[in-house]
Amino acid sequence: MIRINLDVMMAKRKMSLTELAEKVGITMANLSVLKTEKARAIRFSTLEAICKALDCQPGDILEYIPNGEK
Amino acid sequence: MILNLFGIKRNFVADFDLKVRLTPIVKEIYYNYSLSNLVGNIHIGIRSFWIITISSITPVLIMVSICYGIYLLRKILKRVYNGDHFAIENVRNTRMLAYLIIIVPHIQVIMQNIALSTLPPKLVLDGMEVNRMNLGLIQIFNFVILPQYILIGAFVFIIAEIFKVGSSLKEENDLTV
Numbered sequence: 728m729i730r731i732n733l734d735v736m737m738a739k740r741k742m743s744l745t746e747l748a749e750k751v752g753i754t755m756a757n758l759s760v761l762k763t764e765k766a767r768a769i770r771f772s773t774l775e776a777i778c779k780a781l782d783c784q785p786g787d788i789l790e791y792i793p794n795g796e797k
Numbered sequence: 798m799i800l801n802l803f804g805i806k807r808n809f810v811a812d813f814d815l816k817v818r819l820t821p822i823v824k825e826i827y828y829n830y831s832l833s834n835l836v837g838n839i840h841i842g843i844r845s846f847w848i849i850t851i852s853s854i855t856p857v858l859i860m861v862s863i864c865y866g867i868y869l870l871r872k873i874l875k876r877v878y879n880g881d882h883f884a885i886e887n888v889r890n891t892r893m894l895a896y897l898i899i900i901v902p903h904i905q906v907i908m909q910n911i912a913l914s915t916l917p918p919k920l921v922l923d924g925m926e927v928n929r930m931n932l933g934l935i936q937i938f939n940f941v942i943l944p945q946y947i948l949i950g951a952f953v954f955i956i957a958e959i960f961k962v963g964s965s966l967k968e969e970n971d972l973t974v
Contacts, residue, residue: 753974757974761974765972766974767969768972768974769973769974770973
């Protein structure tokens with residue numbers, strides 16, 4: 728599975744969900760779907776915007792976890 | 798020429814002075830009878846409790862099924878007009894509609910055939926033979942296959958599957974950030 732470490736990066740950058748949603752240009756609901764790992768897919772444009780807003784790499788947000796591990 | 802037998806209580810009088818006397822009538826049911834290629838209705842009195850029960854319950858079941866079908870169709874149309882084409886409820890309702898379209902006419906005809914099977918296959922009226930007509934295109938004893946309803950039901954089933962695929966695509970699109 729793919730784990731989303733968005734909350735970790737947001738905490739590191741001391742950025743709220745509202746602020747990030749404004750900077751990225753997506754709705755709070757969509758950002759919440761991504762944060763709670765309910766999203767089925769993420770667009771490259773969204774990933775690029777998040778990386779730009781949080782000043783990080785895609786690998787800092789997305790992490791591969793082999794099945795069975797938590 | 799169409800054979801018309803008009804039931805007047807216990808006597809049936811045709812155009813050609815055909816008279817039939819039957820046993821006292823408890824419950825009256827219409828069945829189709831044929832005379833060579835001529836088709837008409839004969840009015841027959843039946844005393845069997847089960848036939849009376851079947852003939853009384855079947856129309857109620859059919860009516861309830863039709864009302865439920867209209868209710869399902871109304872729900873589907875309402876969602877479609879509200880722009881919620883690919884709601885998962887539409888898939889369930891369309892499937893149920895397909896089941897109704899296939900099953901209900903078969904139940905109706907099977908019930909009719911069960912009732913019909915208690916009647917003699919041939920009637921001889923004043924030297925003229927009147928044959929009982931079969932209900933349903935393909936019939937094995939009382940079981941029938943009505944291809945037209947199976948085709949319509951299958952078509953509605955395909956629509957249900959399209960709704961299902963649309964529903965999963967919509968969900969995937971909604972969960973794409």
